[in-house]
Amino acid sequence: MTLTYLGHMTESPLPGATVPQWTLGDRMRKAREHAGLKQAELAEEIGVGRTSIVNYESGSTTPSRPVLLSWALRCGVSFEWLADTGPSTWGGSRAYGKSARPIKITNKSTPRHLRLVA
Numbered sequence: 001m002t003l004t005y006l007g008h009m010t011e012s013p014l015p016g017a018t019v020p021q022w023t024l025g026d027r028m029r030k031a032r033e034h035a036g037l038k039q040a041e042l043a044e045e046i047g048v049g050r051t052s053i054v055n056y057e058s059g060s061t062t063p064s065r066p067v068l069l070s071w072a073l074r075c076g077v078s079f080e081w082l083a084d085t086g087p088s089t090w091g092g093s094r095a096y097g098k099s100a101r102p103i104k105i106t107n108k109s110t111p112r113h114l115r116l117v118a
Contacts, residue, residue, distance in 0.1 A: 023059055024056075024059065024062070024063075024082075024083070024084065025056060025057045025058055025059040027081065027082050027084065028056050028057050028063075028071060028082065029057045031071065031072065031075035031076075031077045031082055032053075032057075032071075032075055034075060034076070034077065035074065035075040035076055037074075037075070039053040039054060039057075040053075042071070042074065042075075045074055046067065046070040046071060046074055047070070048067060052067075065083075068082055068083050
């Protein structure tokens with residue numbers, strides 16, 4: 001058996017090394033699995049259809065911001081991580097969609113279980 005020295009953690013990555021890139025659908029699936037939820041359970045809890053969950057996780061449909069916020073809250077992950085709007089590991093920032101506008105949640109766009117009752 002031959003052991004190869006790979007360097008220290010503080011050194012630059014080895015030539016040809018890559019950082020895994022997760023899609024939005026990957027992060028949504030990982031968050032749901034982290035919360036121990038089945039697709040149908042999450043769908044019911046955030047007020048969307050199970051087929052919507054399948055489409056979001058496969059990447060064939062992009063969820064709205066209120067859906068992403070509901071997903072993050074229910075799964076116990078940060079919205080920034082889920083939507084990939086926070087600082088990247090390389091020091092830059094990424095925006096969900098075309099622009100990074102603040103999320104405005106209204107009772108009309110908020111899933112039933114998250115609506116505030118006056």
